[in-house]
Amino acid sequence: MTFKHKGLQALFGGTFDPIHYGHLRPVEALAKQVGLQKVILLPNHVPPHRPQPEASPSQRLEMVSLAIENNPLFTVDTRELERNSPSYTIETLTSLRQEMGPDQPLAFIIGQDSLLSIHTWYGWEQLLDKCHLLVCSRPGYAANFKESQMQEWLKKHKTDDAYKLSQSPNGYIFLGDTPLLDISATEIRKGLSSGSLCDEVIPTSVMTYIKQQHLYQN
Ligand code: ATP
Numbered sequence: 001m002t003f004k005h006k007g008l009q010a011l012f013g014g015t016f017d018p019i020h021y022g023h024l025r026p027v028e029a030l031a032k033q034v035g036l037q038k039v040i041l042l043p044n045h046v047p048p049h050r051p052q053p054e055a056s057p058s059q060r061l062e063m064v065s066l067a068i069e070n071n072p073l074f075t076v077d078t079r080e081l082e083r084n085s086p087s088y089t090i091e092t093l094t095s096l097r098q099e100m101g102p103d104q105p106l107a108f109i110i111g112q113d114s115l116l117s118i119h120t121w122y123g124w125e126q127l128l129d130k131c132h133l134l135v136c137s138r139p140g141y142a143a144n145f146k147e148s149q150m151q152e153w154l155k156k157h158k159t160d161d162a163y164k165l166s167q168s169p170n171g172y173i174f175l176g177d178t179p180l181l182d183i184s185a186t187e188i189r190k191g192l193s194s195g196s197l198c199d200e201v202i203p204t205s206v207m208t209y210i211k212q213q214h215l216y217q218n
Contacts, residue, residue, distance in 0.1 A: 008034065008166040009100070010134065012109040013042040013080070013089055015185065016060050017053035018210060019067045020202045022183030024074075026136035027109055030176040031073055034134065034162040039073055039109065044080045044087030054189060055215050057081045066205040090123035093130040105166050106131045107174075112138040115173075119150055128157055132165050132172045139180040192216040 012027055019041075027039055043060050046052065053060060061081055068074035079095070080087040093108065100106060108131045110118070115135045118124050127133065145151050157173045159165070165172055183201045191197030193216055199207060210216065 006104065008036060008105040008107055008132075009038065009040070010036050010107040010109055011040045011042050011077070011093075011096070011131075013044060013087070013092070015053050016041070016043045016064050017055050017185050018060070018063045018188060018202060018206055018215070020183050020185060020188055020206075022111075022138075022181040022201070024067065024071075024203075025181055026111070026138075026176070026178035028073060029178040030109065030134055030136055033176055033178075034107075034165055034174060036073070036107075038075060041068065041074055041076045042080055042092065043076070043078070045083055046086045055213075059209075059213060059215065063206045063209055066209055067203045069205070086122075088122045090121070090126055090130070093127065097130050103169055105169050107134045107165060108132070109134045109136065111136050112141040112143075116141060116145060119147070128171050128173070131170050132174065133157075134165075135173065135175045136178045137176065137180055139182045189216045193218055 010031075012023070014023060016023065030036070031039060041064055043057070043064055045057055055063070061076070061078060064076050068076065080092055089108065093106075096106065108127070110133060112135055115133070118127070118133075121127070145154060154173060157171065159172045159174055162174060165174060188197060188201060192210065202210075
């Protein structure tokens with residue numbers, strides 16, 4: 001029997017401390033551009049590249065679930081949250097690749113800031129052996145790497161042809177033309193602790209939960 005794949009599958013990893021519209025809106029636009037039916041959000045438990053989250057794993061999962069409850073594009077996968085060790089993307093992708101088989105087109109979504117620091121990720125050289133990378137624009141970040149070696153890497157793998165993403169299992173980088181939203185979880189946490197957060201940056205249900213749980217108050 002020949003293997004039948006399910007069209008391009010996409011994952012979007014993050015700390016989501018908290019999830020905000022800077023995560024959701026660009027990914028929705030990207031999904032339209034490349035024809036994604038589903039995006040699997042992958043909250044990480046112990047992010048390897050940054051300070052530990054303020055909200056607990058279960059609070060971050062609850063916020064993600066509230067943010068996507070009426071949005072059929074998104075689902076959530078808790079495999080990284082359930083691990084008590086650093087969430088290395090390459091390891092997660094390796095286990096997903098084993099489950100999905102070698103022919104399933106698979107993409108990992110990141111923001112432009114993450115692209116520019118991708119060469120600091122553990123096992124980054126193997127990422128494109130497991131998946132494509134789909135990149136959302138993010139205001140305040142350069143369009144390309146400073147390092148010439150990384151510029152070459154980008155040039156070698158970049159495609160503007162979204163069709164190619166569904167025609168091969170891995171190996172391409174696609175830079176999405178997505179809305180520029182100057183929103184970050186760090187600024188949201190600061191805004192909440194100083195009482196100066198503007199409400200439009202996170203879904204109302206998430207904001208209600210943050211208040212109920214007294215999150216990010218100091
Ligand atoms: P923090 O400010 O705490 O670093 P964050 O807002 O960057 O958090 P993360 O959960 O670390 O959120 O991000 C998950 C992914 O979402 C990363 O790939 C990041 O590049 C991307 N991302 C976050 N905010 C934006 C945004 N405003 N526009 C585009 N991509 C974003």
